[in-house]
Amino acid sequence: MLKYILKRLAFMIPMLIGITIICFAVMHLAPGSPTDLQTQMNPRASAELKERLRAMYDLDKPLYVQYGLWLKRLAVLDLGKSFAPDRRPVAKKIGERLPVTITLNILSLFLILVTAIPLGILSAVHQDSWFDMAVSVFVFVGFAVPTFWLALLLMIFFGVDLGWLPISGLRSLNHEYLPPGAAFWDLVKHLILPVGISAFGGLAGLSRYMRANMLEVIRQDYIMTARAKGLSEFRVIYKHALRNALLPVITILGLSIPGLIGGSVIFETIFAIPGMGQLFYMSVMARDYPTIMGILFIGAVLTLFGNLLADVAYAVADPRIRVT
Amino acid sequence: MGREFWPRLAANRMAVTGGAIVGLLFCFSLLAPWLAPYDPLAINLQEILAPPSWRHWCGTDQLGRDVLSRMIWGAGISLKVGFVATGIAVVIGTLLGALAGYYGGWWDAVIMRLVDVMLCFPTFFLILAVIAFLEPSIWNIMIIIGVTGWMGITRLVRADFLSLKEREFVTAARIMGAGDARIIFRHILPNAMTSILVAATLGVAGAILTESALSFLGIGVQPPTPSWGNILTAGKDNIDIAWWLSLYPGLAILITVLGYNLLGEGIRDALDPRLRGGRQK
Numbered sequence: 001m002l003k004y005i006l007k008r009l010a011f012m013i014p015m016l017i018g019i020t021i022i023c024f025a026v027m028h029l030a031p032g033s034p035t036d037l038q039t040q041m042n043p044r045a046s047a048e049l050k051e052r053l054r055a056m057y058d059l060d061k062p063l064y065v066q067y068g069l070w071l072k073r074l075a076v077l078d079l080g081k082s083f084a085p086d087r088r089p090v091a092k093k094i095g096e097r098l099p100v101t102i103t104l105n106i107l108s109l110f111l112i113l114v115t116a117i118p119l120g121i122l123s124a125v126h127q128d129s130w131f132d133m134a135v136s137v138f139v140f141v142g143f144a145v146p147t148f149w150l151a152l153l154l155m156i157f158f159g160v161d162l163g164w165l166p167i168s169g170l171r172s173l174n175h176e177y178l179p180p181g182a183a184f185w186d187l188v189k190h191l192i193l194p195v196g197i198s199a200f201g202g203l204a205g206l207s208r209y210m211r212a213n214m215l216e217v218i219r220q221d222y223i224m225t226a227r228a229k230g231l232s233e234f235r236v237i238y239k240h241a242l243r244n245a246l247l248p249v250i251t252i253l254g255l256s257i258p259g260l261i262g263g264s265v266i267f268e269t270i271f272a273i274p275g276m277g278q279l280f281y282m283s284v285m286a287r288d289y290p291t292i293m294g295i296l297f298i299g300a301v302l303t304l305f306g307n308l309l310a311d312v313a314y315a316v317a318d319p320r321i322r323v324t
Numbered sequence: 325m326g327r328e329f330w331p332r333l334a335a336n337r338m339a340v341t342g343g344a345i346v347g348l349l350f351c352f353s354l355l356a357p358w359l360a361p362y363d364p365l366a367i368n369l370q371e372i373l374a375p376p377s378w379r380h381w382c383g384t385d386q387l388g389r390d391v392l393s394r395m396i397w398g399a400g401i402s403l404k405v406g407f408v409a410t411g412i413a414v415v416i417g418t419l420l421g422a423l424a425g426y427y428g429g430w431w432d433a434v435i436m437r438l439v440d441v442m443l444c445f446p447t448f449f450l451i452l453a454v455i456a457f458l459e460p461s462i463w464n465i466m467i468i469i470g471v472t473g474w475m476g477i478t479r480l481v482r483a484d485f486l487s488l489k490e491r492e493f494v495t496a497a498r499i500m501g502a503g504d505a506r507i508i509f510r511h512i513l514p515n516a517m518t519s520i521l522v523a524a525t526l527g528v529a530g531a532i533l534t535e536s537a538l539s540f541l542g543i544g545v546q547p548p549t550p551s552w553g554n555i556l557t558a559g560k561d562n563i564d565i566a567w568w569l570s571l572y573p574g575l576a577i578l579i580t581v582l583g584y585n586l587l588g589e590g591i592r593d594a595l596d597p598r599l600r601g602g603r604q605k
Contacts, residue, residue, distance in 0.1 A: 018441040026454055144529070144581035146536055149574030152559055160564045167563075262448030266537055270560070280449060281541065284456040292453050299446045307444075 005312060012304050019300045020074075023293055024067050070293070079297070080290035084283070090294040094276060098298065100170070101268070101275035104195060105260045109253065111199035112206055117249070119203075120210020124245075125237055127215065135207065142204025148266050151197045155270075158193065166190050168272035194271045198263055202256055209252055213245040220244075247318050254310025258303045332594040339590020345583025353400030362390035364397040364550050373566050383568035385558050391569065394550035395576055401551045402580060405466050405535040406528040412470025413531075414524050417477025418516075422508050424478065425485025436482070439475045447472050451534065452543065460543045469531050477523050484516035518595045525588030529581040536577050552577050 054060045058069060073080060079090035123132040159167035166172060170190050175183055217223065218241055226240045227233075264277035272278070276295060283291035333339050352359060362380075368388035376383045382391040424435040451468050458464045488494065489512060497511045538544030539553025540560075547554050552573040559570030 015437075015441060015444065018437065019444055022441065022445075023453075026450070027457065140582060140585060141578070143585055144578050146533055146540075146574055146577045146581075148537055148540055149556060149570070149577065152556065152563065152570040152574065156563055156567050156570060258444065258446040262446035265448060265452060266541070269541060280452065284452050284543075287456065296445065296449055296453065299449055300444045303444045303446070 001312075001315070004315065005308070008308050008311065012308070015304060016297075016300065020071070020293075020297060021067070023296045024063070024070070027289060027292065028063055028066070074297075079294035082283075082291050083288040084286055084291070090290045093279060093291060094294055094298055097274060097276045097279050100273065101261070101264050101277060102302075104191070104198065104267070104273070104275065105257075105264065107191065107195045108199040108202070109256075109260065111195060112202045113249075113253075115199070116203050116206035117210055117246070119207040121214055121237070121242065121245070123207070124211045124214030124218065132211075135211070139204045139208045142200065145200070147197055147201040147263065148270055150200065151193065151267065151270050154193055154197065165193055167193070170273055194267050194273060198260070198267050201263060202260065205256070206249065206252060210245065210249060213248055214241065217241045217245045247314065250310050250314045250317065254307045257306035258299070261299050261302060329595065333591065336590045336594045338586045339594055342583045342586030342588070342590055345579060346587055349399050349403060349580055349583065352396055353403050356396050356400055360390075360393035360396045362393040364389065364393040365548050366390075373562060373569075375566075376568050382572045383566065385555065385566075385569055386562060391555065391572060394555055395552065395573055398550045398552045398555065398573070399576070399580075401462065401545055401549065402532050402535065402577075405462065405469070405545075406532045406584070408466040409469035409473065409531040409535075410524050410527040412467060413473040413527055414477055414520060416471070417474035417523075418481050418513070418520060420474070421478040421481025422485055422513065425482035426489055426504070426508055426512070428486075432482070435478065439478055442472070442475050445472075448534070448537070451538065452541075455538065455543045460538075460546055462545050462549070465535055465538060465544055469534050473527060473530065477520060477527070480519045480523055481516055484519060485512055488512045488515050518592075522588050522592040522595075525584055525591060529584035529588070532577065532584070533581055 051060070058066055061069075070080070077091060079094070081087055082090050082093055119135055119138075123129075123135040126132055155167045158165040166189060170187060172178075172186050172190075175186055178186055218237075223236060223241055226236045231240075261277075264275060265281055266277070267273065268275045268277035269281050276298070279291065280295045282288075283295065333343075366389060368384070371380070371384050371388040373386055374380055374384040374388070380390050380392065382395065385391055385394070420435050420438075424432040450472055454468045455464060458468075485508075494507060494511055497507050502511070535544055535551070536553035536556070539551045540556045542554075542557060544553055545551035555569060555573040559566065559573070562569055
């Protein structure tokens with residue numbers, strides 16, 4: 001097992017190099033330069049000043065030299081300094097915001113799991129019943145709903161019309177003065193909409209997948225054996241079938257990570273949540289190369305680790321595919 | 325795609341519903357100049373943020389423009405983005421998939437590693453980054469959505485090629501002296517069309533969703549050109565006073581995407597019942 005993990009970790013290095021090369025190429029081959037934003041508004045910015053700025057950020061060097069410099073800094077976990085006016089280290093900026101994004105995503109993954117799995121099981125067990133039909137309709141609508149629109153509607157309904165839930169940020173203005181219990185409840189109220197909606201986006205796919213898995217497993221011989229030896233239907237479904245139907249879900253969870261991270265841009269922008277997605281949006285708008293590069297890199301690392309974790313979990317859970 | 329394709333498609337309720345929705349949208353976008361009750365760009369400062377009424381069925385926006393007219397014109401934009409972006413993805417995906425599946429070996433290794441690397445990106449991040457560096461315009465959006473969305477099709481086409489290239493008809497063609505290009509495009513590719521068609525139909529839906537999200541964030545289709553996504557931006561800015569700016573354009577996106585998804589799944593069911601069930605994400 002350890003050998004397998006080490007092998008996979010070693011394999012991640014060329015992947016990461018490929019990823020960073022693509023990021024670098026995409027950003028630097030695009031027309032325009034980050035110094036444009038700083039100079040084009042300033043009529044006194046001379047050509048010479050522009051050149052000095054470019055030299056300061058190493059933008060005048062050939063692409064492969066810039067890439068080499070970036071890699072060299074990465075080796076000591078330095079992602080460079082932000083181009084934004086605050087000039088803070090990118091690693092620090094991301095570090096402050098990453099926990100928010102990860103927490104939100106874990107919460108919504110959890111919500112997806114506890115809703116999608118029962119939905120999938122029930123609709124498979126009661127195939128073609130009205131419940132199954134209702135879930136199918138829900139799945140189709142779920143695939144088609146633009147989640148940011150759903151967010152808007154729920155913000156209007158629960159936030160503006162009913163006034164039950166706050167519609168932006170993670171904390172109320174008076175958060176610091178609240179007693180601990182009320183402060184926690186305040187945080188929960190801020191999280192309900194973003195987490196709920198982000199979970200809704202992934203729900204449809206997983207419950208449909210779960211249903212298909214379950215349908216396949218129920219038709220296997222060993223399920224017939226279980227029934228034949230007189231086990232209760234409950235035991236057959238929830239002890240014998242479920243374990244096997246659940247296995248592929250692990251892989252799907254690993255695969256859904258890039259989607260969740262990508263989605264965080266939209267949610268964090270809509271709900272004004274200070275996470276990595278919002279930082280990314282702001283950096284993109286300001287052409288802050290080092291920060292964009294850093295976030296793309298972190299996003300890819302998270303995805304790779306997610307996939308590795310999923311594969312390892314799969315191997316642990318399923319003795320049949322234990323790889324050496 | 326055999327002779328029985330159309331009858332089987334016509335018997336499939338999902339495909340018919342989806343097809344009807346998609347057909348209707350085509351009509352809307354073609355007939356937009358005649359169907360739209362107002363000029364979608366006409367600013368009317370007398371009627372800023374008017375709620376839905378008989379004069380303006382879907383209300384007006386912050387500049388007094390008729391929302392229904394803007395939505396009808398927006399239908400064409402969505403279709404265009406969906407089709408061009410998917411077209412780019414299909415061309416890239418099919419070519420790379422065919423090369424990887426047909427030649428195998430070195431080609432396969434390089435192309436599939438590239439697919440793995442591309443799949444590791446949160447695609448939306450990548451799109452956002454590129455769009456911000458290029459000028460946000462409808463053409464750039466189409467290209468970038470296409471260029472970041474070909475991986476699924478490559479995998480499908482490669483898998484089809486891997487199994488098809490071993491079949492007798494390919495050997496027969498080779499014995500008759502057909503070159504690689506002829507075998508790939510004339511003999512194998514037509515047999516892989518089913519899965520490409522299904523993936524492309526679902527891809528149009530995905531591209532429309534991505535475009536609307538980008539326009540919503542303000543880096544997609546730029547105002548004053550109407551798009552469903554950028555009407556929603558106005559909806560967010562006026563969230564506490566103008567619900568109609570948020571409700572209707574989103575409903576249009578929902579119905580459109582639903583239409584393409586139904587059509588795609590319907591085609592899949594009608595053409596190949598074996599593929600029923602799981603879905604490539």
